[in-house]
Amino acid sequence: MAPRGFPLAHTLLGIALRLFEEVPTVQRILSTDLPAHVGEKVLVEGHVHRVRALKRVAFLIVRDRAGLAQVVVGPAAGLPEQTAVAVEGTVVANPAAPAGAELHDASVRPLGEPAAPLPFDVHRPALTATLPTQLDLAALALRHAGRAAALRTAAAATAAFRAALDARGFTEVLTPKIVGSATESGANVFALDYFGTPAYLAQSPQFYKQTLVGALERVYEVGPVFRAEPHDTGRHLAQYTSLDAELGFVRDHTDVMAVLRDVVAAMTAAVGGPEVPAEIPVVHFTEALRIAGAPDDEPDLAPAHERAVARWAGGDFVFVTGYPMRKRPFYTHPDPARPGYSNSFDLLFRGVELVTGGQRLHRHADYLAALAARGESPEPYAAYLDAFRFGMPPHGGFAIGLERFVARLLGLGNVREAAAFPRDRTRLTP
Amino acid sequence: MAPRGFPLAHTLLGIALRLFEEVPTVQRILSTDLPAHVGEKVLVEGHVHRVRALKRVAFLIVRDRAGLAQVVVGPAAGLPEQTAVAVEGTVVANPAAPAGAELHDASVRPLGEPAAPLPFDVHRPALTATLPTQLDLAALALRHAGRAAALRTAAAATAAFRAALDARGFTEVLTPKIVGSATESGANVFALDYFGTPAYLAQSPQFYKQTLVGALERVYEVGPVFRAEPHDTGRHLAQYTSLDAELGFVRDHTDVMAVLRDVVAAMTAAVGGPEVPAEIPVVHFTEALRIAGAPDDEPDLAPAHERAVARWAGGDFVFVTGYPMRKRPFYTHPDPARPGYSNSFDLLFRGVELVTGGQRLHRHADYLAALAARGESPEPYAAYLDAFRFGMPPHGGFAIGLERFVARLLGLGNVREAAAFPRDRTRLTP
The missing domain is CATH 2.40.50.140 (Nucleic acid-binding proteins)
Structure with a gap:
């Protein structure tokens, strides 16, 4: 030629x-x-x-x-x-x-052709540029094999999340990211002007996925959530990807945990991660405190406690169930046998909380009572509470933080390395 | 028992x-x-x-x-x-x-149990409630077979979009929805306060998907985009779902159109929609004007022109290519043979624009020249332009509006019926 x-x-x-x-x-x-x-x-x-x-x-x-x-x-x-x-x-x-x-x-x-000499090499085994420089010059840094692999891992894990839920009769949904009230947690929300009305970026699709259980019974969403996190740590992002699922007609939170186990097994299998046992060990919160040597009136597990529980359980995964009601959101379903504790769980992965979930309240009267018990008015929740006026089954769900999952799985030191263009307290570009 | x-x-x-x-x-x-x-x-x-x-x-x-x-x-x-x-x-x-x-x-x-009598019946063939009432009481209305079917159609179309692109070597990506400058179009952006800094909701993942072509070569994203649309029509939403794809190493826009044809064929097949011909008819913009009987100095196609072109083409789909450069965004690649026209396209579905796409500029110098030609400073685009400093291949892509696709496919009169919880100028709940 x-x-x-x-x-x-x-x-x-x-x-x-x-x-x-x-x-x-x-x-x-x-x-x-x-x-x-x-x-x-x-x-x-x-x-x-x-x-x-x-x-x-x-x-x-x-x-x-x-x-x-x-x-x-x-x-x-x-x-x-x-x-x-x-x-x-x-x-x-x-x-x-x-x-x-x-x-x-x-x-x-x-x-x-490049328009100028490259600021750092992409072909070396490890990038020599600092993380802030990598993030500033993401267009170049993401060409590095390691950085690109993290993006591909996120994509593969997300695909496996969807496939596992599709196979179990779930429907993918897409919900609003602009909401009218900062209800889920008053703090850490981004406020915006919505055609002259105050509005907020959604911190989670929690209320929407619950509502959609009434229509579609089993739903999931992969989407951005927004937290105006004042912390500047290696674990927090101002926007991250939440893999959310919610299902109706559960007996209690253990039905949700069974689905979650299968989903996480599919996700880790898709990316060559650790094998997930058929039965992930389960520890009740009160027992977790004992294992960690913590006082039995502690309301939550500190990171050191979580690590102690993980060591005790062995393996990569352990469920902690029954967190005290006062530390969980108002929509949490109590344990009928021990009402100070909840039908909720965290899934710890290598000693760090990876997933939070549980059974939710499903009766309208229970919501009104739960809000009243916390001294909250039902008014800002009116649209959400509607869902429970129309007949709702017992239901529950979970949310997996995608970037945390990828960072933990790949042993990345900073969750920012698991996002293409991370957002944090000081970073708004690229 | x-x-x-x-x-x-x-x-x-x-x-x-x-x-x-x-x-x-x-x-x-x-x-x-x-x-x-x-x-x-x-x-x-x-x-x-x-x-x-x-x-x-x-x-x-x-x-x-x-x-x-x-x-x-x-x-x-x-x-x-x-x-x-x-x-x-x-x-x-x-x-x-x-x-x-x-x-x-x-x-x-x-x-x-329902907490109160239902405001309307869900079991009837058609909902008797007006659309505003349906949207107000989405928790109930979405239980109707027709409304739920639209959500399932959206899910199935989205899954087919992903599967078609996965099979063609694309990687799914997730990009920021909060951006530092309102660059893509100055108007119609939502402003927010980002830790004390002005920021905006992303109108599209355009710049990010282009940047990621340098790292992953072929990428797609399914995500929310935000338009502060002052219009209150049956075709506009303030948040909608954009199915975005971008691929590198294209010859020109026709390579992008070939991928799009296959993607749309997969999407319609997944939801029982019309068959997409192996070769979708293609009409150049100048020819489209002639077909529509419009003056040949018209800068764009009006809806009536689009309908005329669709009638002329027959079938459900027709590509219009070569829109005038002055009506396309600055990153659009001109037609080398007719530089007043662009290597861009719209895909019309049943006479309405469903997809917009084209080849993009890929050289840093071309971006600087294009911005200069429009009298724009490169400064607000600095992070975006970085991508082109590091060597980029010829590339292009497209964006499909999911809710419009579903509405058009199902013959819904209003795009709001294709969203679970639509957002418009006056609607911020539920």
């Missing part, structure tokens, strides 16, 4: 466009498909990941969405790293090449 | 709880599974959909997530419609029953 022509420079509407004299003569293949095309002329497209120049030859490593392709080029054919390129060449088997085969007799056409 | 006991009333923490003396002795089955259990004792759970009282017998129609189950009960066993119930009984074949079988010798236990 004739060598590729150089781009022609055109100026149209003041915009410099580059056209190619020739269009590709072969179909594009992915780097991972190279071994199936040994001896053939192929087109590979991707970014220049790395250039390794030896004395008489240079290797261009091209990264596409599937992996890396090694291209043997002349010593002077170096292009800046991260240049988007199209490479036509002949596939030659080479067990030492990343894909097990490489391209020879290659013609390389730049499709998009 | 012994008849079920009546609930015991307990008062715990001021909350009236009802316990049952006996737990169900059989596994729950869904209404649609009744025919497989003829002669067996089973448990069915759901809402009382309708009560039909005859002289000596009454029929309780119970709605669960799969369908309707008919229960033969004594004449006095009526319960208010929408009561959540558990029914144990023996399955008897009856071709006249909704599921082809019904329950006899049934014991019915209420699980959650």
Whole structure:
């Protein structure tokens, strides 16, 4: 084949466009498909990941969405790293090449060059840039294998969450992110102006998913939730992805825990995470305090207590059930046998709370009583309480913080590494 | 089996709880599974959909997530419609029953009763309540078969969107909904206070999906977008669900259109919609004007023009390409051969714009020139423009408005009927 022509420079509407004299003569293949095309002329497209120049030859490593392709080029054919390129060449088997085969007799056409020298290397095993720099320059940092892998892990875990629930008769729903009252927790909400009316960003789809149990019985949502978190820690984000599920006609919270176990098992299996036992160990809150050596009037588990319970349970997962009612939201269903405690649970993953859930109240009168007991007016909850005026089954659900799950699973030190463009107290860009 | 006991009333923490003396002795089955259990004792759970009282017998129609189950009960066993119930009984074949079988010798236990008479019936073929009332009382209205079907259609279409893109090497991404500048279009943004800094709700994931093409090459997102739409029409929502996709290494917009064709075909197939032809007709904007009898200096297609083009094309779908550059966003790629026109497209579905997309600029210098040509400073776009500093391939994408798609497909008169809890200029609840 004739060598590729150089781009022609055109100026149209003041915009410099580059056209190619020739269009590709072969179909594009992915780097991972190279071994199936040994001896053939192929087109590979991707970014220049790395250039390794030896004395008489240079290797261009091209990264596409599937992996890396090694291209043997002349010593002077170096292009800046991260240049988007199209490479036509002949596939030659080479067990030492990343894909097990490489391209020879290659013609390389730049499709998009960097406008300036790169501020840091993307091809090294670990990024040398600090986390703040990585986040500032996400467009570059996310090209690093480790950062991109975290995004792919989040996508795979989310797909598994959906598939597990689809298989169990759940319907995906989409609910409002702008709400009229800051009901779920007065603090930590973002306020906005909604056509002249004060409104808030939703902290969770809790009320909506409960309402939809009446219509669809089993529902889930994957969506953003917003917390105006004043903390600046490695565990908090101002926007994160909540994997929410809610189901009706449960006996109590243990039915919810059984679904959650299967969902988490599907999620970890999809991303090569730890195996989830058929029966996750369950510890009642009062027993958890005893295990942790904490006073039995503690209202909640401190992080150190959670770690102690995890050590005691062994394995990666343990359920703690029966948290005191006073520490759970007003819609929480009490344990009928021990009414100071609730039909709720946390799922600890490697000693850290990963999922919160439980059975909810389902009778209108119980909601009114629960709000009255907390000295709250039912007025701001009017639209929510409607759902319980129309006949609701016993129900419950859970919420998984996706970025926390991914960070914990991959051993990332900071939840920000599990988000493409994290938002926190001081970060609003990119 | 012994008849079920009546609930015991307990008062715990001021909350009236009802316990049952006996737990169900059989596994729950869904209404649609009744025919497989003829002669067996089973448990069915759901809402009382309708009560039909005859002289000596009454029929309780119970709605669960799969369908309707008919229960033969004594004449006095009526319960208010929408009561959540558990029914144990023996399955008897009856071709006249909704599921082809019904329950006899049934014991019915209420699980959650309505707190007040229902404001409208849910079981009738069409809801008698006006749309505003339906939206006000969504918790009840969404139990109607038609309203619930729209939600299920949205879920199925979304699942098909994802599956089609997953199969083509796309990665799902999740991007910020709070952004630092109202860049994409100055108007119609919701402003909020972000820890003391002005911020805005994202009108689209456009910039983020483009940026992620550099890292993952092919990405999609299903998420909420926000438009402070001053219009109060049947086509506009203040929050809607955008099905966004973006892919790198395209030749031009026609590669994007080919992916879109396959995605829309998968979506309509999943919901029993019209078949999408292997080749959707394509009309250039200039030709569309001619077909519509419009002056050839019109900058855009009016709705009447779109309808004329659809009539001319026949079938449900037609692409219009090459919209004038001045009517498209600054990141739009011009047509190299006719630079006043763009490498963009709209997909019309039954005469209405359903999808917008196109090829984007991919060179940093082209972005600077495009902004300069529009008299805009690059400053507010700094974080976005970074993506193009690091080497980007030719790329493009599209965005499908989910609620519009569902409304158009189901022939709903108002896009609000395709959302569970729509948001518009005057509606912030439920």
